[in-house]
Amino acid sequence: xxxDTLSRAEAQHQADRIRVLRDGLSQLERDQIxxxxxxxxxxxxxxxxxxxxxxxxxxxxxxxxxxKRVSWGLRIASTLGGLALCAALMLFFVRYWGYLDTxxxxxxxxCLPLLALAATEFAARRERTLYFAGLMALIALxxxxxxxxxxxxxxxxxxxxxxxxxWGAFSLLLAYRYGLRPxxxxxxxxxxxxxxxxxxxxxxxxxxxxxxRPEHFLLMGLLTFSIPIAAAHRRHSDFPPVYRLAGLFVFFxxxxxxxxxxxxxxxxxxxxxxxxxxxxxxxxxxxxxxxxGIRRQWDGVVNLASFFFVVFxxxxxxxxxxxxxxRYVFFGVIGAIAIGLVLAFKRVRTxxxxxxPA
Numbered sequence: 001x002x003x004d005t006l007s008r009a010e011a012q013h014q015a016d017r018i019r020v021l022r023d024g025l026s027q028l029e030r031d032q033i034x035x036x037x038x039x040x041x042x043x044x045x046x047x048x049x050x051x052x053x054x055x056x057x058x059x060x061x062x063x064x065x066x067x068k069r070v071s072w073g074l075r076i077a078s079t080l081g082g083l084a085l086c087a088a089l090m091l092f093f094v095r096y097w098g099y100l101d102t103x104x105x106x107x108x109x110x111c112l113p114l115l116a117l118a119a120t121e122f123a124a125r126r127e128r129t130l131y132f133a134g135l136m137a138l139i140a141l142x143x144x145x146x147x148x149x150x151x152x153x154x155x156x157x158x159x160x161x162x163x164x165x166x167w168g169a170f171s172l173l174l175a176y177r178y179g180l181r182p183x184x185x186x187x188x189x190x191x192x193x194x195x196x197x198x199x200x201x202x203x204x205x206x207x208x209x210x211x212x213r214p215e216h217f218l219l220m221g222l223l224t225f226s227i228p229i230a231a232a233h234r235r236h237s238d239f240p241p242v243y244r245l246a247g248l249f250v251f252f253x254x255x256x257x258x259x260x261x262x263x264x265x266x267x268x269x270x271x272x273x274x275x276x277x278x279x280x281x282x283x284x285x286x287x288x289x290x291x292x293g294i295r296r297q298w299d300g301v302v303n304l305a306s307f308f309f310v311v312f313x314x315x316x317x318x319x320x321x322x323x324x325x326x327r328y329v330f331f332g333v334i335g336a337i338a339i340g341l342v343l344a345f346k347r348v349r350t351x352x353x354x355x356x357p358a
Contacts (some may be wrong), residue, residue, distance in 0.1 A: 010237050011059040015052055019063065022048050059128060071129070078131040079182050082138025089139065090146055102154055109150040116140035124178050137174045137183055144170050161197035161207040164190050179235075181242050188224060188246045195220050214254040215266055221251030245300050248289065252308040255282040259315065282312035310341070 025044070028034040036044065052063045062068040089112075100108070116139045124133040145167055152159060168190030175183035196216035201207040210216065224247030228240030255278050258265050262274035286309035293301030317334065325333075 011055050012061045015055050015061045015063055018048050018052055074129070074131050075134075078135045079138070082135040082142075085135070085139050086142030089142060093146065093150075105150060106154060109147040113140050113143040113147055116143045120174070120178065130178055130180065133178050134180050134182065137178060137180055141167070141171050141174065141183065141186065161194055161201055161210070164194035164197060168194055175239075176236065179238075181238060184239060184242050185246060188243070192217060192220050192224065192250060212264060213266070214257040214264055216254075217250050218254035218258070221247045221249070221254060223247070225251065241298075241300055244298060245304060248301060248304055252282065252286070252304070255285070256308070256311065256315070259312070279312060279316050283309065283316070286312060313337075 022044075025034070025036075029036070055061050056063050062071050093108075116136055120133050120136040120140055123136050124130060127133060148163055148166060151157070152163075168187050171183050171187035171190060174180060175187055193210060196213065197207040197210035199216050200210045200213060205212075225244050226247070228243045233239045259275050259278040259282055262271040262278065265274045265278075267274055286305045289305035290302055290309065293299070293305060314334065317337070
């Protein structure tokens with residue numbers, strides 16, 4: 001894959017593999033398992049150093065563990081900084097908004113996101129790591145949210161669920177334009193909320209109560225999970241895990257809500273029956289996603305599905321035994337089951353080693 005088609009995420013992945021290969025080769029030589037000739041070692045060192053240098057020069061990737069740790073700190077700082085500046089911007093306008101005339105309010109509301117977009121584009125062109133671009137993109141999104149709210153208030157427009165769609169679409173465009181995963185995650189949250197709110201409104205309820213029907217999110221979570229399966233992301237190769245984990249998280253949380261509060265379901269019948277059915281669905285679906293994630297080597301899917309499998313199992317055990325079993329016996333049984341799960345997962349791990357040897 002040449003540099004023209006390589007994304008920064010793919011370049012970082014390639015740099016990580018070279019570093020692991022270099023460290024592993026050094027360890028093999030120290031253990032006297034594999035020894036290269038001086039010419040071979042010199043050729044490998046020259047290739048790895050030159051490749052890492054080119055990747056760092058073209059994509060500004062991290063070539064050491066220390067750089068990766070600093071990069072994580074930069075990502076966290078830029079995200080928190082963007083959110084803090086959005087809050088500061090909104091609070092500033094709340095404080096001084098009443099002193100401005102209506103034309104000035106409208107003009108300011110329209111200009112703010114445009115200025116933030118221009119700053120985002122400028123930062124993206126000057127900085128390959130996109131830390132400042134991500135910060136400015138969050139400010140642009142916050143400004144756009146503020147713009148729609150201000151215009152709606154000035155012109156006395158009735159709030160609808162379509163604002164969620166506009167905010168989500170704007171965030172999605174920013175995410176794909178600049179390759180920003182935090183903006184993609186925000187976009188998915190807004191668009192999922194819009195989808196549920198739209199269904200709620202179509203059924204004759206107040207759209208603001210869209211969170212009262214978890215089954216909307218159950219279906220849309222599966223749809224979100226399947227998007228990267230249907231649509232390849234060659235340019236943004238780090239986006240599919242965001243879709244998978246966000247969709248799966250929403251799916252499992254919806255099942256968990258229905259398993260605990262079955263009265264929110266559209267299905268008629270006994271509430272306890274609905275709750276038990278969703279508990280069973282949660283266990284079965286978690287097991288299925290664990291198996292699927294193992295087959296496709298989706299570590300995040302396996303970890304998230306395993307977490308919710310344990311959550312569904314313990315919720316079920318709580319409903320069965322908490323009321324009549326002594327507390328020390330209950331927690332003792334839970335501990336024994338946890339040990340059993342550890343042994344079971346170790347057997348699965350051993351089986352995977354035999355099926356997919358290194």
